[in-house]
Amino acid sequence: MYHHIKRLMFTVRVGQPDPRFGNMLLEQFGGANGELAAAMQYSIQGINCDDMALKDLLMDIGTEELSHLEVVGTLARMHLKPMKADADAASHDPLIAIAGGGGVALHNSMGNPWTADYLKVTGEPDVDLRSNIAAEARAKIVYERLINFCDDPTTKEALQFLMTREITHMRAFMQALDSLGKPALSIGAIPPTPGIVDQYYNDSTGEGDDGEVDVQAPWNTAEGIEVVESPALTDFQVLKATPKAGRTTLDAPKRSGGKR
Amino acid sequence: MYHHIKRLMFTVRVGQPDPRFGNMLLEQFGGANGELAAAMQYSIQGINCDDMALKDLLMDIGTEELSHLEVVGTLARMHLKPMKADADAASHDPLIAIAGGGGVALHNSMGNPWTADYLKVTGEPDVDLRSNIAAEARAKIVYERLINFCDDPTTKEALQFLMTREITHMRAFMQALDSLGKPALSIGAIPPTPGIVDQYYNDSTGEGDDGEVDVQAPWNTAEGIEVVESPALTDFQVLKATPKAGRTTLDAPKRSGGKR
Amino acid sequence: MYHHIKRLMFTVRVGQPDPRFGNMLLEQFGGANGELAAAMQYSIQGINCDDMALKDLLMDIGTEELSHLEVVGTLARMHLKPMKADADAASHDPLIAIAGGGGVALHNSMGNPWTADYLKVTGEPDVDLRSNIAAEARAKIVYERLINFCDDPTTKEALQFLMTREITHMRAFMQALDSLGKPALSIGAIPPTPGIVDQYYNDSTGEGDDGEVDVQAPWNTAEGIEVVESPALTDFQVLKATPKAGRTTLDAPKRSGGKR
């Protein structure tokens, strides 16, 4: 059950409303990595969660994100309000100006309606925690970019607060993942196939005009890794239980008759 | 530049086509955690990437996922084909049957069209790698569930191969993240606010009918963490530079006159 | 600011899980007239609202709908849980079964992701209240239909509670609309054009095979209404400041030369 208190988690003030910035700020209201996405991802994972400790964590943070949604929405509205009457302001987001009368809506900065397709919810605790860690990292960098585009000092303070909380949440989800005590690559119950799991397929080769190269790096040189060079271009029999005899190789394609 | 070879990365065979399973399998063709989503997420990150080592990794795996898309599509088509003529089969996915004539389409198991909203691409290397690690973990668990719903041994072999590769990719992305040498919580360039970053807000309290409780766990007991109890219900002044004097507290709400 | 309490607003119990019904129930979780739609519509109107009395109402009900979302989600999960392991159950919603592991997701009964396109938010108080009255009426009838499709007595009790609250909310929004004291047809500030506002266009005429008729009813017979018969088929000059002389009428279309 939820209760709402008529105070914001962070008091927002705006010196000079900046409709263009207000439009950008909608990314964190109704955008893919925004506060509703965070609130819903964690709260719905929480509803599905049978591990009562994780459920508590998910509901704690899911609820905090609702409070953030309210902060961002209140802040964005202050910046967007001039859109109702000023055509130049309105041109930054005519959907807000015309359909919304200058109020916030659950859209991103390009007017896309918020969609549950933004959410990652699998019901597998360690998998969901990884999705949450990544979600917090994304939210952090988005707030940082907003701060960089923002000229208003008091707006920046609010964004700094919200950005900070994403790091807090990211750490909590990492602690929760650690607390499960599962080996990092042990997802689910069915083990991967030995041998194949250690093959690295070098599917992109050559060098490009802007410095693109084929590198040697931990992922293809670490102990135990077997590099398979250009598997599409070689006879890649390891992947078949019973390789067909007489397979036409690429070196000598049939070209007579109806075939090329 | 891409080249296509007319062999599958894993030869697929189907004993008895199972249209209901074919419909489920579309999750990994046109679904949120499927092969097109993986191929596009990594390849587009690759186009945007200025770190040539990471770019190579992203293009290697992005390209492999295209080959997986082809494997899953070919396998799904074998299971879906009876839908063209059999009304009972068709009822599992009338969109495939009627609009698609029994062929695969870029839909998930409920007929939703694939959308780029599934993708997580920020252009920040360590953030994108975390999104990729989570994406691989999700793909792994989805393949595992498909295997559990599958009755056909040769189909299971193909799924086991594809599932295994997700673990391979997950490890490679983890190695790549390690190779960047950034502290885990250091996202972007702007540091979080000290103090606030160490506060844990206990926003969900009480006990529920199904065993829900308020727990003590690493995320609220680790050294350095300050727990803020029920911030919405208390005077939460730490978040304001200049707390208003005379704020009405919850204990004594004004109710006279026009206000309640 | 929000606080969450680990008790449901209505304790839910399920006798026999019914995955088919659980799938239907998703209409009120992630569907167009469901609880998230209600919670978001009212809460976002509340953020935008400058009338403090209306804002209080909108936040009261918006918050209650969040608690309903939690009730519906918990109830749906109980019905959907068998989908994780049972293929027959899973076939009612393979997206839930495969991608979600039998947990709820913000989808409707056909797997469509929740979208902010469901919301109606204009920032004009009397207009938004009308949208809310209509939204509550829709939610009520949807709960009634769910009750009619439900076999489980304890599930029905929860739905009866939720359905009842929609009527409570509908009345509150009607009282709020009344409290504004605006004439029913006085929307916004620009008055409609006299004369034209009183014309009723009879744009659909004739009689159909299933009893369709052209009726006399209050909307075309009330005092002051002027019926314009089949405006598309007659010279409809009232709508033009300066009717063109010599307009070709339908009775005598030019057909010579290049024109027909």
Add this chain to the structure above:
Amino acid sequence: MYHHIKRLMFTVRVGQPDPRFGNMLLEQFGGANGELAAAMQYSIQGINCDDMALKDLLMDIGTEELSHLEVVGTLARMHLKPMKADADAASHDPLIAIAGGGGVALHNSMGNPWTADYLKVTGEPDVDLRSNIAAEARAKIVYERLINFCDDPTTKEALQFLMTREITHMRAFMQALDSLGKPALSIGAIPPTPGIVDQYYNDSTGEGDDGEVDVQAPWNTAEGIEVVESPALTDFQVLKATPKAGRTTLDAPKRSGGKR
């Protein structure tokens, strides 16, 4: 069956094309409250309607809205046409300029494709009429805002005509709702639960920094209303048939052992 006459319901003329305004005008062509939405909502309700009087009304107005769609589309095209060749004009809606060659498309002012998610169709006559009354109110205010952003006198005349007709339709739907003779709160067939229906939950409390307060208003003071204060924060037993004995209250949460 439909017939089209090659005259507009309102002759449109444009003095100076204004691509920025043309982009805004798309709200009423392919937007959520625009003419296609109106035409489809009423016409599809009409197809589903068994009440022949209402069906006639729905087809009359649904057809008129198609004629409005044609008027708005023709007007928008006149304003958008410069986008085909002028890069500054094109920047207001590059989708129109590049993909559409300066012609109208079924998008809103932010380029979102029209979607049937905009529609509200339940098949319950009194519910659908309420949705229609709200839809007309929304369309009216959107036209008013467009008039306020418009500099071209002849364009304004057309918008004034279209805005006026929304009031006409709103009144007709209100008359139709009255003609059904149902009590306002009597939706569907299942009555709400007495007692619970008269409870008003004060779910949002306290006072905010911008004047937010807890009000006394008709919806929580009218005769018969029982206010439940902060239900999430109190023992809210009325909602449970059999309250669990020994429920841990919020005043004394268990914190020992594994639980907090």
Add this chain to the structure above:
Amino acid sequence: MYHHIKRLMFTVRVGQPDPRFGNMLLEQFGGANGELAAAMQYSIQGINCDDMALKDLLMDIGTEELSHLEVVGTLARMHLKPMKADADAASHDPLIAIAGGGGVALHNSMGNPWTADYLKVTGEPDVDLRSNIAAEARAKIVYERLINFCDDPTTKEALQFLMTREITHMRAFMQALDSLGKPALSIGAIPPTPGIVDQYYNDSTGEGDDGEVDVQAPWNTAEGIEVVESPALTDFQVLKATPKAGRTTLDAPKRSGGKR
């Protein structure tokens, strides 16, 4: 301007309602190749069209498709009506049953809302006519598949009528394209680059396990065609004004140092 007549273009009768078939039939009501898509594609092209002959054609057929929409909707409703009360029927389309009360909605057979993304409108007459020819071909094959899944003779008659009309329209669009007198490959005003336009890139090579081969066919053997074998795998210099000297070839990739 539109006028509606209360008779269907084809009288529909249904012997035994078949909800499963009714669900399939929604493909032609609210689906990608259905009647609303056709009506909107042609009518909007018509609004944008400056060629008065083509405009007449587009409005003639666009209007006919509206009448078809009404026929399909009426027919689908007859088949879907049992969904309101029968849970087995409802399970074929719970969205129709629960949210729509058994009435039609602008969804396809999998419940996806109709979207303007289905439309192809460029404003270039010959291009749009090609899109329309393809659209009619698609609509024809979809009706044929519906006929093949239909058991009700009178329903089949209606579908046969509608299917026939698609061929009529396809021919009319082909005649219109011919009447423009443009060479088939002359799209727009900028000519393609000679030489490059005649190159056929053999980007998919080899032989597959199910009979996939590299063929010789008109498109790579016709006079004037130059086949470029596996361009990605060869030095493809024709595409660069100034090929870089010393490009590393694939045969001898650099592997020393930091690069692989």
Add this chain to the structure above:
Amino acid sequence: MYHHIKRLMFTVRVGQPDPRFGNMLLEQFGGANGELAAAMQYSIQGINCDDMALKDLLMDIGTEELSHLEVVGTLARMHLKPMKADADAASHDPLIAIAGGGGVALHNSMGNPWTADYLKVTGEPDVDLRSNIAAEARAKIVYERLINFCDDPTTKEALQFLMTREITHMRAFMQALDSLGKPALSIGAIPPTPGIVDQYYNDSTGEGDDGEVDVQAPWNTAEGIEVVESPALTDFQVLKATPKAGRTTLDAPKRSGGKR
């Protein structure tokens, strides 16, 4: 199976990055007629195709379009890159700037996520080829418009190359359609109804204010065509097996009693 080579099919260079143009260019990256749409439409048709010659063609061109996607993406990124730091640049596409850090994403020029709804895949070879011919014509005109909006000579060279290839593909699909040897109007297996197939319905009549007329043209004058004038307005009995006796005509509508 796919292999990627780290060279672009066309080397891209940009003189002066133009973020506004970069935003427009996204139409061909993640837009409805862009390169991913082409790549997916042909490749998925290829997976479904049982005709090995067509399958080869579809995979050849589908693969080439992937290489085009890479070229367009690389080019767009060069133009979009300033968005990361420059607020004026960012205002052309804040989604790219804020969420994407100045990198490309699978969006169109208005930020809409790429969706599989753009694709036309029926599994009927001659139908799919017509969809592909139309798709290539659309892609050609879109590239032409982009060239017309582009100021950068080296960017124009790349667009000219890509535009040229669309004509190459269009011709190949036309040759493939010819090679099937089917009569142009023979779609599928069920023949249209003689008589009805030759009727042209003149559903849009009259003359408009901007020169709209009812024309005589090949589609309504060719030999064998029977024009039906204004079918909605006349007794259109040909469409009913058993016309109802005593149908009320439009000339004499019943208006007494309850009916109008």
